[in-house]
Amino acid sequence: MITPPLHEGSTETLARRLAGVRAATTALADPLSAEDCAVQSMADASPTKWHLAHTSWFFETFVLQPHLPGYRPVDPAYRELFNSYYLAVGGRHPRPQRGLLTRPSLTEIRDYRAHVDAALDRLFERGGATAAVLQLVELGLQHEQQHQELILTDIQHALSCNPLLPAYLPPKPLPAVEVPLLRWLSFDGGINGIGHRGGGFCFDNELPAHDVLLQAFELASRPVTQGEYLEFIDDGGYRRPELWLSLGWDTCQAQGWEAPLYWRRSDCGWRRFTLRGIAALDLDAPVAHVSYFEADAYARWRGARLPTEMEWELAARTAASKPEAEAAGNFLESGALVPRPAPAAPAPMQQAYGDVWEWTASAYAPYPGFRPAASAVGEYNGKFMCNQYVLRGGSCVTPRSHIRASYRNFFPPEARWQFSGLRLARDATPAERP
């Protein structure tokens, strides 16, 4: 969460980007009622209202209170109420009880956002945006983008718990696409640079950039599709323990998994619940809402494996010849809110960005020489480096400007409510394969 290479854009640019991101967050709540915004459907998810407040709390706590003279917090109780996990800040409301906070109301939270926005404006106007402040503002902006994604994945889960299956937004007709065949991309081994280099923002967990030694490998040209995943289900994938990690099988049995989250059998075949309501499977689009355990089992069933995060990053850098590639993909801005089939145009590594986060085989761990930031914001990443796995590439609800090749997302192996999918990899030992 640190941005060692100092922010490069001008202060005005940052202020403009910030205003855009803040407005976009608020707009995400527009299709929702006050009740929708207050509900918490599981401990891992948070109410929309809480996200709206917490992202404002972040600016209030780390930017405005220390750096805007005379700033008065909206309510001293918010300091604890909307703290997520920053122990250095003080106490916090228990996470599983965020859904009990019927007060402050959605209206009050919207006012809170406006109050913080106005104060941020003042900070910029008064020239208080020193380099250190700019770094914190940039961090707050990136942090808020993460919560934009969570607002959508969390509300999808909440709406899915309602037997009425209400849609977040109405269905949106999407153009048909001709999907290219899956190809295997080959990569030589050798020493490669990993991690964030050069300018622009990055989180502390992307640093330090360093070299790793990789062996030759192959990577699928696109993620696994819903149609391909259906073959796994039809082949008894959820009933064959030999395909699963031991812990994965235990979880599968205990939870009664039979398909990805949000899939359900109906009289007319498999259906899936999406932010745009109940829909048929899109057989050519990437499968989403699978756990690490399911991704791993699927890969084993195919005689392949998940890529490591180093392999993924190398491929994303190599295959995506142009830096603009990062910005090409099905992101939040497309408004699709579901993964889409790979574009017909043949690109070397398709859908590296957007559509679905891709589980990697890599446990989430610090890079050699990793140093968390010294202040409270140092609690952002490092302390979660245990029993989680890295996902790469962003999803259909990730803001376009938020992602990059070195970006490391992470979730426990049983998590399914994110737009998590997978891409196959295999060792470059062709002699062993028929």
Add this chain to the structure above:
Amino acid sequence: MITPPLHEGSTETLARRLAGVRAATTALADPLSAEDCAVQSMADASPTKWHLAHTSWFFETFVLQPHLPGYRPVDPAYRELFNSYYLAVGGRHPRPQRGLLTRPSLTEIRDYRAHVDAALDRLFERGGATAAVLQLVELGLQHEQQHQELILTDIQHALSCNPLLPAYLPPKPLPAVEVPLLRWLSFDGGINGIGHRGGGFCFDNELPAHDVLLQAFELASRPVTQGEYLEFIDDGGYRRPELWLSLGWDTCQAQGWEAPLYWRRSDCGWRRFTLRGIAALDLDAPVAHVSYFEADAYARWRGARLPTEMEWELAARTAASKPEAEAAGNFLESGALVPRPAPAAPAPMQQAYGDVWEWTASAYAPYPGFRPAASAVGEYNGKFMCNQYVLRGGSCVTPRSHIRASYRNFFPPEARWQFSGLRLARDATPAERP
């Protein structure tokens, strides 16, 4: 929940009473926001919105659909969504997930209520109110009164989970009262009639009226006060296992009980959270929000015991010389929303009705010859007759017209979120006491 002695009032009277009760229920939600009405703070409690819907569902399912030709349900999904536990009606939304129902919205539920009210009006206007229908309407009315109480006890619990401790209504100054001394009322033993006799509505669990043989006993003239209960706490009552039932002690330890629910220590002594916000203890008012276990332990500590429900009913009938006594008390209509000190005027048995439900020593069991109603409404009472204890007399959030001497409320021994208190009893063996 059956009313074997046919309803006596005129149809017009019932229609008027019904309208009053329905409007009163809706009004209970007025101080609450849409978010407040949607939250469920524990599995035992339900959202206000759910109460509003379920009480309408009751009329729709048991009165309108079978008895109003041409009635169209508002939404077929409601049949399952707002069914509480009537297996004969069909499936039901899982109780612990009622708080996930952000849709239908509060506005839609208010419309649902209006729709049902209009249809009930039509039923009456068209003369469809046969004797059987009148019985069901009366039952629905009584059922709705029970949910009025639950709306308040459930929302008090929900608001108590918010660190901001919002009040349901603003504090209301109450006149000071001079409290009479506790006296012991003596009752002879012998054969006494128990259960509902005569006209008017009653639930099936109050029937059949029958004779029981009681031994002589004594009953306290009023419930235990907060001040008296404080002595128990100060004497280490919550740390002395010998005072408790074995299961009670285990529960006390597991839950970390140190005082009644909603009491908390503060710098300025004990405070309690009420529907009208945080307040000091009212030392002369009855203690509320104690479990059966606490009530039982307190009584043992005082060298006394809880009365049986038969003793309580005998005393209520005897001591309350006039039938109007039932209507005299601190009920929902007083607007106090907290228990009040006993009136100074010396009555033989004070606060028998209103203020706090009084735990009795009686396990909830069928009366000899008990027969549940034959239809779905037969699931109202009988199937809960296990591991629960009877409470008598109504509370400060019970509607005045809802209570009577034979009324049997029941909760598991660990329940605390109701306005549950106690009154002491003892055997009439004065020689054993100093």
Add this chain to the structure above:
Amino acid sequence: MITPPLHEGSTETLARRLAGVRAATTALADPLSAEDCAVQSMADASPTKWHLAHTSWFFETFVLQPHLPGYRPVDPAYRELFNSYYLAVGGRHPRPQRGLLTRPSLTEIRDYRAHVDAALDRLFERGGATAAVLQLVELGLQHEQQHQELILTDIQHALSCNPLLPAYLPPKPLPAVEVPLLRWLSFDGGINGIGHRGGGFCFDNELPAHDVLLQAFELASRPVTQGEYLEFIDDGGYRRPELWLSLGWDTCQAQGWEAPLYWRRSDCGWRRFTLRGIAALDLDAPVAHVSYFEADAYARWRGARLPTEMEWELAARTAASKPEAEAAGNFLESGALVPRPAPAAPAPMQQAYGDVWEWTASAYAPYPGFRPAASAVGEYNGKFMCNQYVLRGGSCVTPRSHIRASYRNFFPPEARWQFSGLRLARDATPAERP
């Protein structure tokens, strides 16, 4: 556990009875290995070794230490290790961890028993057996008989958890019996005396003897048989919620009940695991190992109900014309270790004693005027009077001399590992029945 009418037998008689009971307890462990005696298969059960030790601890703690001058406890650590729940005695080893006590060894516990037996002998020889001591010894003897039954029910459960299904004792051929038809015995209502009267030992929960007012009722001439219960299963009894108490249905679903405990479907029909190994059903013998919930559901399915404990006691006193009746029955001494069919000889109330404990509809509660004993032994009964139901009559593993008409056993409604069955009752209102 108090014996207010002073013990009547001579000291010598008691000493002889005591020696017999003590030896019988020890002998129960003879068919078991040291490992068998150490295992605890669930929190409700205890290891055989623990029973052997705890019953000795009882004498050591309540008789020898206070009343035998110079008595030295075998090991001070035993005071806590083998305390069951007597808070007045001090701490206790946690109940669910009794199976972790591999030391002291079975041999050491046998030595402990011998040590205590020798000390009890000394106490008698030295004339230390005052009336108060005799009462305590009698209590310890009765307490030990209770644990004889528990040794067998607990080891049956433990052995049933082993896939090898080892038998406690080898099968024993039993003579075929012609079973009489079920008849309904009629009892008038009126005032009847309940509870222990006259001489001989009784527990405090059987006192005070008192009058109750009963309505006329009918009682089945014998308990429900396995064959009759099978009809309930075949009629879908375990899949029809309308037959069950609400809490019972929840338990049935959560535990996956489909038949009595120890019954299992096999290729050759239903089989049951017994202390004498796997066996076919004995269709004419009473069903055992059903919970209160199952007993209640069965009765409802038959259009009947469970008797109250007062009804049961009245019937047992009335129908069993001679006091010797109590001693006639299939008890521990028969060595059958399973319930047996009712004898062909027509008796008014068959199998009132022995074979299976009979669930009653009565919640376990104090009799009017109940007073627990003043000392530590006062913790014997009263503190368990919550959320349990009374069973009457003893079982096939109850010692013959232990039971009587006023005897009150009690277990939670979900308990199934005892030899618990049922006898049907119904109201004496023949006009309502076809």
Add this chain to the structure above:
Amino acid sequence: MITPPLHEGSTETLARRLAGVRAATTALADPLSAEDCAVQSMADASPTKWHLAHTSWFFETFVLQPHLPGYRPVDPAYRELFNSYYLAVGGRHPRPQRGLLTRPSLTEIRDYRAHVDAALDRLFERGGATAAVLQLVELGLQHEQQHQELILTDIQHALSCNPLLPAYLPPKPLPAVEVPLLRWLSFDGGINGIGHRGGGFCFDNELPAHDVLLQAFELASRPVTQGEYLEFIDDGGYRRPELWLSLGWDTCQAQGWEAPLYWRRSDCGWRRFTLRGIAALDLDAPVAHVSYFEADAYARWRGARLPTEMEWELAARTAASKPEAEAAGNFLESGALVPRPAPAAPAPMQQAYGDVWEWTASAYAPYPGFRPAASAVGEYNGKFMCNQYVLRGGSCVTPRSHIRASYRNFFPPEARWQFSGLRLARDATPAERP
């Protein structure tokens, strides 16, 4: 668990080694009673008797049944009873219920061992030991050595649950040692070979040997001692969440950790329970029985970190100049059964082997190109590669011949009942340190 480089020793040598290992396993049970051998104190641990049986089952299932013509299993039921987790073999008795298997008895299990030993002898005598069989025998031997360690760690846990705190063996006086100061060993970065190379047995998870790129680092010359760890406790280490991983802190709070497992405060300071009874801390000996979470928190508190498994292996290979180093250390054969202080003689990397397993920072994951064995024995390692961390170097209860530089042990981060300690590492960036 595969040994791709064919076993090199002669058949006779293997047979002799096998007989030695089998006898050593059996001897571990000698100080224990039948009850001791049957108990299971937690789901992670198994009864001694189960270990004795399971290791025999391994030979019976994978060696004797397929490769010794005419071999008759002792009991067909054992196939399921003593299967640990091999799904390809069939069903298995539930792990948490291994302690319920009072039968077969300890005597029968000893006979089972003798039966299998005799059959293995026959296999060797008849010349049936083909290369494939030798590999399986070697695997079974190594597998059995692993269970030797588990027998001791599991029984230590079981005995620790007994308030009598019985010792596995009597205390053994150990000579005092002068402990050398901790030094930091420096290692250059670069490409290094990791994994098993050359002859001799290894498990499949040590393969393939491959190159990794490491950065320069420093490693402590010896593990953290009990005295050093005590400073962490005294500095509030268990009360300072900022030192812990988030999941670690949650676990610490939920479990109430205040010190390593088996440490307890007493009137005379900290004491620890060992296989040789209660003892004072050995301040100069390595701390054991700490979880990954505690090891990680300790390292953070010291301003250091845990080494990766690659760093550890490089150091062990480099610093231990001679291959014999592996065999030098405090192993099971020393009989100490507790970690010992580092020897005074200055070696570059002390106690790399024996004393305590050392937690590394590395999540347990497959090496590039990892292939599990094709048969049932392929379930040995790979399927556990999730949410576990690698430990290196063996402990004071590891058999001497079992360990090597490439050996990878693994446990979940919360595990504490193994002899798990830690050694500090740090990045070689001296400029950043004062």
